[in-house]
Amino acid sequence: MGMTAHARTEIVVLGGGYAGLAAALRLAPQHRVTLVEPRERFVERVRLHQVAAGQAGAVHPYEKILAGTGIRHVTGRAARLDTAGGRVEVETNDGQHLDLGYDRLVYALGSRTKVPALVPATAGTGTTRVYSAETAADLATRMAGRSGKRNGRLAVVGGGLTGIEMATELGEAHPDCEIRLLTAGSLAATLSEPARRHLRSTLDRLGVRVQEDAPVEDPDEVDADAVLWSAAMTPTTGLAAEAGLALDEHGRVRVDAALRSVSHPEIVVAGDAGAGWRMACATAMPTGAHAAGTILQEARGAAAPPFRLKYVLVCMSLGRSDGLVQVLHTDDRPRDLVLTGRPAAWVKERIVSSTIGLLSYAARHPAALRTLLF
Known part of the structure; x- marks a missing residue:
């Protein structure tokens, strides 16, 4: 035209x-x-x-x-x-x-x-227990106001890159909170095995419990004080x-x-x-x-x-002191080459x-x- x-x-x-x-x-x-x-x-x-x-x-x-x-x-x-x-x-x-x-x-x-229809897409009232990336600031307010066991259990639904970044960042910021990461399939299925090994090690270090092959259709199914929905876009x-x-x-x-x-x-x-x-x-x-x-x-x-788009890498934050950089083939397939730890956190930033x-x-x-x- x-x-x-x-x-x-x-x-x-x-x-x-x-x-x-x-x-x-x-x-x-x-x-x-x-x-x-x-x-x-x-x-x-x-x-x-x-x-x-x-x-x-x-x-x-x-x-x-x-x-x-x-x-x-x-x-x-x-x-x-x-x-x-x-x-x-x-x-x-x-x-x-x-x-x-x-x-x-x-x-x-x-x-x-993509939050289930029965869940409010925004918080605003202060009474919701379900959050998403779009309401991250509301979740931060809730987490900051925790006392004792109140809101002490957080479930992150979604084992993709967004869910992992959320779980690790919150795990580092709130070590006293019990955090679970629920994923319908395998953790970070699009990444290489060396990358997934580092992710599992980091999540374990931060005290985040991973549940694979655990699909969730309804946030009400999740036994937690708060749910962070990161399952799909x-x-x-x-x-x-x-x-x-x-x-x-x-x-x-x-x-x-x-x-x-x-x-x-x-x-x-x-x-x-x-x-x-x-x-x-x-x-x-x-x-x-x-x-x-x-x-x-x-x-x-x-x-x-x-x-024309040629993929180069995908990078992730795993808290402020750790990260992961996955090198990709130009068609978006992962290579076995990964960078981890503080150097990867520096590259990501x-x-x-x-x-x-x-x-x-x-x-x-x-x-x-x-x-x-x-």
Whole structure:
């Protein structure tokens, strides 16, 4: 799909996470960009296990990140997508209703923890016993207020990378709390055996009891004072489905090689909402940068190149003094090469810090985002 520079100038980006922010920053020098994101601060999702443990420093004001970029930040939620008219209806945080027109749209609404429907998705009342990464701050408040045996037993449901980071961080921060990690299958099944051996050793050192082959359908099944649900992620694609965008069998938006929606090519998709790659920060920013590149190329009348992603590694925090770096084949299969302990914790911290660092730098030098592309 080609387009001329004067005809495609209004860009709306839905979602201000890693993918949406990367796309908006790369597009801003050449287009008028509106970022629709209800939060006033960018949340480092990869640090939410630290938030759950009561540590600060995982949020950054959008006002500061976007200063001088020309990007308009609308604090609100996209309520309806009119693809035929090229418009987005937005409900702002202060109760207004905006109708935003677009020439191209970046769909980057990401994903959220797939919590069973009967469980409240947010805390707020102080009476819930079930938490997720999205309510990590509420869990931190509860853990900080423990006294005696009250709330002394915590169950983390989900033996993937998120659940492991949560369990180890909380185990280190609250050594007096009885913590269990429940997983439906094997612990960290996507990692190599050397990596899993280190994980088991670390969890044992921190006093976290692991129960494998222990599927949980309902948090009420779990005998614990509090439950941290980290079992699965689900894409935030309800808006896309209602607008008629084609989805795959997992509910993610189907895209072509250039990350355009296969049913609505005026819409490009980035981050966890798109089909074809693993849900992760490591894929969010490259897809965001490439989605923006597709729009920039087509604005010049050029063909957009295909998106190519080569995996390098996956890294994990295991508390503040331990970590794990799993080296990967380019197709995301694990190698037997792993880095552990304090050196791995140092690498993990450098990578996490460089992520927000690159986004902040890209606000002044958008071309830097091209370094994410292979």
